[in-house]
Amino acid sequence: MRSLFLVVPKAKGEAIRKSLLEMDALDKDFKIESDVRSVLIPVTREIDIGFELIEREGRAIERRPRSYRELVDVPEELERLLPASFDVIGGVIVIKLAEELVPFSDEIGRAMTEAYRGVRTVALDEGVKGEFRIRKLRVIYGDESLRTVHRAHGVSLEVDLSKCYFSPRISTETWRIAQQVEENEVVVDMFSGVGPFALTIAKHARPAQVYAIDSNPHAVRYLEKNIARNKVLNVRAILDDSRAAVERIEGASRVIIDLPHSSMDYFAPAVRAVEKGFVHYYEILEETDVKDRIEDLGTTARDEGKSIRLAGTRRVRTFSPSEAHFVFDLEVQ
Numbered sequence: 001m002r003s004l005f006l007v008v009p010k011a012k013g014e015a016i017r018k019s020l021l022e023m024d025a026l027d028k029d030f031k032i033e034s035d036v037r038s039v040l041i042p043v044t045r046e047i048d049i050g051f052e053l054i055e056r057e058g059r060a061i062e063r064r065p066r067s068y069r070e071l072v073d074v075p076e077e078l079e080r081l082l083p084a085s086f087d088v089i090g091g092v093i094v095i096k097l098a099e100e101l102v103p104f105s106d107e108i109g110r111a112m113t114e115a116y117r118g119v120r121t122v123a124l125d126e127g128v129k130g131e132f133r134i135r136k137l138r139v140i141y142g143d144e145s146l147r148t149v150h151r152a153h154g155v156s157l158e159v160d161l162s163k164c165y166f167s168p169r170i171s172t173e174t175w176r177i178a179q180q181v182e183e184n185e186v187v188v189d190m191f192s193g194v195g196p197f198a199l200t201i202a203k204h205a206r207p208a209q210v211y212a213i214d215s216n217p218h219a220v221r222y223l224e225k226n227i228a229r230n231k232v233l234n235v236r237a238i239l240d241d242s243r244a245a246v247e248r249i250e251g252a253s254r255v256i257i258d259l260p261h262s263s264m265d266y267f268a269p270a271v272r273a274v275e276k277g278f279v280h281y282y283e284i285l286e287e288t289d290v291k292d293r294i295e296d297l298g299t300t301a302r303d304e305g306k307s308i309r310l311a312g313t314r315r316v317r318t319f320s321p322s323e324a325h326f327v328f329d330l331e332v333q
């Protein structure tokens, strides 16, 4: 495409670009180009500020829309139902759609893959089920494979979403916990999945050892791949029921319990395993039940001959209109 360009000496290029921006005359659809002596600045109109003006072929700037909603074609009355948030896991987008939008799944998937760089598959989230917490996903657009590599905090995690649990929403927590781990700690991640907590800790703190336990053989296979992929030496993957596995670990200073619908069932073995240190306890709870749950945790700890202090509480995310995913940082004394 052709555009008008001002030919400006290199030394004055940046100052003139700024003036053109202020005059609303910089053509942002084209790239600024240069040769040995001059800078060629695209302009939106004829402008006389003492430099040569030429017309030539320009290199267009590729612009991506800010949201897939700028590209999607659905009936106007359904636009308000288009999801504003969704999970991006490596090259896969996971969305929930209102019933009325399901017939337009293909169109929504197309718009998403066009709008977001690196996304090749869009899948409908039909809920998490079973002991292994695997998400039922239905591919609505793109490549059928749900195997992807997700990156967060300098850690890359390979996962097959059709066989293992994974949610990118835990990443603020993985980072927060990694910041608390002190040198030479022994950390136990009782429900590790493919390793977001274990690997963020191993990569960003200096623990002596991280034990990552999961009972899903596929999750442990990816966890092992991720240990190798991230070149960390001090993470041990354990395929087992975490209640049995945690009993065998000696000298734990920190235990993470992230099985948000059943964490309470595993608190007793976790608190037993820690001589002195912390338990990070995650649970999905009604807001109104938080106080009672903290008391229950204190009682269970006492029954195990331990005393705990609530060092912090965080609301990780909203789960339903009345429930949220909470974390309690409990110091074991």
Ligand SMILES: C[S@@+](CC[C@H](N)C(=O)[O-])C[C@H]1O[C@@H](n2cnc3c(N)ncnc32)[C@H](O)[C@@H]1O
Pocket: 131, 132, 133, 165, 166, 167, 170, 190, 191, 192, 193, 194, 195, 196, 197, 213, 214, 215, 216, 219, 240, 241, 242, 243, 258, 259, 260
């Ligand atoms: C909610 S996911 C959390 C995984 C991980 N923290 C993450 O954020 O990706 C719970 C994990 O616990 C595993 N799991 C469920 N019951 C278990 C048990 N009794 N022992 C060990 N792992 C278990 C599941 O396979 C799943 O990977």
